[in-house]
Amino acid sequence: MITLRHHLLTIVAVFLALAAGIVLGGGPLSDVGQTVATAGKEDEPEPVEDRARTDYTESVVTALGPGTVGGRLAERSVALMTLPGADEQVVTALGEQVAAAGGTVSARYDLGEDLVDPSQKSLVDTLGSQLLTQQAEGDVAADASTYDRIGALLGLAVASREAEGQEVNGKARAIVDAVSGAGLMAAPDGVAQRAPLVLLVLGTDARDDGSDAILAGLAKGLAAQSVGVVLAGTTADGDAGQLGRFRADPAAAEVASLDGIDTVAGRVATILTLQRSLTTRGGAFGASGADGPLPLG
Incomplete structure (x- = not known):
């Protein structure tokens, strides 16, 4: 029997595809005539007709969003972790979407530039070795690589393998x-x-x-210490962007990925991907996701 939930999910999927393919230029239609049509026009304002289409798509998804995500993260918490340069408005909107889904953001953790700077690997490696000995022996593999290890240590501090979450303990505080x-x-x-x-x-x-x-190391390490991890980026991060490249890494088998969080549709899809991650790992969703614009079912 087809339920209202299935109708809503189908409609949201359609508008996500529209938002990704028509509004932002992603998806299977994005390359059609693009080279000729956009050459030399990067600074031109968006045509009124396209702007109206964009506004309409976003307004429909905004209206459908609460009914679609409501209750999907009820009694569940999410650790919100950002990499340097993450868009502040988008991050705030994601937190609001988690709340709209009935969940809570346990905390926000902003990773620093040095943590993801290859030239600072020695610092990260030394700290990780010390923390492994002092706080995480037996919890993190002794032979883990530098960034797998620091990711797993961060996972011990911010995440839980229990679906209900766990209280912060002394070990978590010491690592943070x-x-x-x-x-x-x-x-x-x-x-x-x-x-x-x-x-x-x-x-x-x-x-x-x-x-x-x-x-890849950070994501893999976090996944080892949590029920589920969702790696989220903008539409530009998909395809040939960093999220697209991550999807070719073996770590992607344990980490769900989604591009399109710079759109309302993408943020709705993020909630559905988080919910799926409570029971199923991996999956590539969003504007250029191989598994579709969002998880259905």
Whole structure:
């Protein structure tokens, strides 16, 4: 029997495809005539007709969003973690969407530039080795690589393998204090819970192999200590962007990915992907996701 939920999901999927393919130029129609049509026109204002279409698509998805996401993260918490350069307005909107879905943001963790800078690998490696010995022996593999290890340590501090989450303990506080004390992360105040889900938001794309390897290590490590991780980026991050490149890494088998969070539709899809991650790992969703614009069912 087809329920209202299935209708809503289908409609949202359609508008997500519209938002990605028509509004933002992603999807299977984006390359048609693009080279000729856009050459030399980067600074021209968007045509009124296209602007109206954009506004209409966003307004419809905005109206459908609350009914679609409501209750999907009820009694669940999400650790919101950002990479340097993440769009502040988008991050705020994602937090609001988690709340609209009935969930809570356990805390926001802003990773620092040095943590993802390949030239600072020695610092990250030394700190990770010390924390492994002092706080995480038996919890993190002794032979883990530098960024797998620091990702797993961060996972121990902010995340939980229990779907209901767990209280912050002394080990978690010690790891957060050490990582933030080294200038690798901004430490939030008054955190009470470690969350089952981690939403890792992409920032500035350095476009080099070293940064891609760091991202893969962090995501893999976080996934090892949580119920589920969603790596989220803008539409530009998909396809040939950093999110698109991440999807070719073996770490993507354990981490869900979604591009399009710069749209209302993409933020709705983020909630559905977080919900799916409570039971199923991996999956590539969004404007250029191989598994579709959003999880259905």
